[in-house]
Amino acid sequence: MTLPASFSPVPRAARLFLSLGGLLGLLSVAGGALAAHLPDAMFAAPSGRVLAREAVEMGMWHAPALLAVGTLLCVRGRRVPLLLAGAAFALGVVLFGGAVGWTGVTGRHLGPVAPSGGSLLMLGWLLMLVDGVRR
Template structure:
């Protein structure tokens, strides 16, 4: 069942995994030969890696900071941050390595991230 303690633990675990894989992507972005990237792809991959790292750290903080019973907006917001990060970064990495811009995954993930952070803000305002 998707309870607060389960979700906050999941966010900590997934946040740590995002940071770990973001570190790997940072190393690949720095050291892979240019032939592995589409034109301008190295900079695009670096942007995705930075977003992944920030959102991963934020998920760890969310998981650690919501020790009291979180309301539904906070739970939805945290889940949205996780899903939005995965979608956004996957779409941007795909563009960086293949050069294909046809995917709607990155914009959908980015929109979900924005909506999730707004839900978190509203959830925290309601708590006060």
């Protein structure tokens, strides 16, 4: 039996999280280069470069987490805790990293955006724990 050219054994959600993990890794490396090489005048906050690096670091830590979610979805199949963990990682890193990076570059704090993103990141890890215990 031959499979159609459009057939992919990798589930759609797994491909999404694997792609997001790769994109986040790429953006984190690019952001790290910018944080390292931009002139100090580009950072409005007194500790702007440190904040930018913090945002980049959070992205770099969660790129492999998204890759892990995608890989686990391939191995274990569609599981709600994994899907929710991946969504929490993706949205959480955008909110946390985006807000912290924004503060570093503009000097303006976005209120509860960064803590909300951080809470989503923690929720993602909790969901990974739940999925691991349930397995």
